[in-house]
Amino acid sequence: MSSDVEPKVVLVTGATSGIGLAIAKRFARAGHQLVINGLESVTDAQAAIAEIAGNGPCPPFYFEADLADGAESFALANAAIGKFGRVDVLVNNAGIQKVAAVEDLPPQDWERIIAVSLDSAYHTIRAALPGMKERGTGRIVNIASAHGLRASPYKSAYVATKHAVVGLTKTVALEVAEMGITVNAICPGYVWTPLVAAQVTDQAKVHGMSEEDVIRKVMLAPQPTKKFVQPEEVAELALYLASDMARSITGAAISIDGGWTAK
Numbered sequence: 001m002s003s004d005v006e007p008k009v010v011l012v013t014g015a016t017s018g019i020g021l022a023i024a025k026r027f028a029r030a031g032h033q034l035v036i037n038g039l040e041s042v043t044d045a046q047a048a049i050a051e052i053a054g055n056g057p058c059p060p061f062y063f064e065a066d067l068a069d070g071a072e073s074f075a076l077a078n079a080a081i082g083k084f085g086r087v088d089v090l091v092n093n094a095g096i097q098k099v100a101a102v103e104d105l106p107p108q109d110w111e112r113i114i115a116v117s118l119d120s121a122y123h124t125i126r127a128a129l130p131g132m133k134e135r136g137t138g139r140i141v142n143i144a145s146a147h148g149l150r151a152s153p154y155k156s157a158y159v160a161t162k163h164a165v166v167g168l169t170k171t172v173a174l175e176v177a178e179m180g181i182t183v184n185a186i187c188p189g190y191v192w193t194p195l196v197a198a199q200v201t202d203q204a205k206v207h208g209m210s211e212e213d214v215i216r217k218v219m220l221a222p223q224p225t226k227k228f229v230q231p232e233e234v235a236e237l238a239l240y241l242a243s244d245m246a247r248s249i250t251g252a253a254i255s256i257d258g259g260w261t262a263k
Helices: 018-029 046-053 070-084 107-135 156-175 194-207 211-219 231-241
Strands: 009-012 033-038 061-064 089-092 138-143 181-188 253-256
Touching: 009 018, 009 070, 018 033, 018 046, 018 089, 018 231, 033 046, 033 070, 061 070, 070 107, 089 107, 107 138, 107 156, 107 181, 138 156, 138 231, 156 181, 156 253, 181 231, 194 211, 231 253
Parallel strands: 009 033, 009 089, 033 061, 089 138, 138 181, 181 253
Antiparallel strands: none
8 A cells, every 4th residue: 555545444244255355355455444244253253364464554353243134234334433433445245145946945045145135235334324424435335246237047036136236336326426425336257256166066956067067057158258257356346446546436337257248
């Protein structure tokens, strides 16, 4: 981080693995103060906490919370504000997935996917936004998905949720457009993370294919590059959207998907 950039307080949900961990590490490397969240206890999250701490000068503040609970999502953002006085950058990354035909998807899975991926973003935004408005500056980055712009079979809850995240992004962006606050969504294609790796077995069962064929014929079939997006690529985009040079980008759903949504 250059000496003329003031460290920001950055809250990243779902930051103990995958995209969230990569984002937290990148912001830490830029010199910012991280508040990170996961389902794990502090003890179980020590490896991720240490990774983030090793990338920057400011020890991260860890908050255990189940973001399927709206009260815990709201409390998470308020805990960050209570600890550091503000949240300058909010990255709503937490999300879960379930692959199943819509009639086979248990209602509790539908409800939990929506609660973690959509409702939690609403609750953290409503907690962080008043302070951003008061200061006349702020950045909100919602991690949506290519599935927020395109549908795929057997992912009804996930696709519906990510479409809704894009809609939430656009609406809040319009509400705060004159207040120095930007709100954007990043829409990755298939990123090689533990979440995606866990899908391979489920997809193989649903499609009746080998895991190798699922990767080649199902997962990477929509991405013209035929390569997984790396978490670090998403992290770089999130860092840019949080910068002053991105002040005119708001209400956008930005694809990073190997050309998937170009088709």
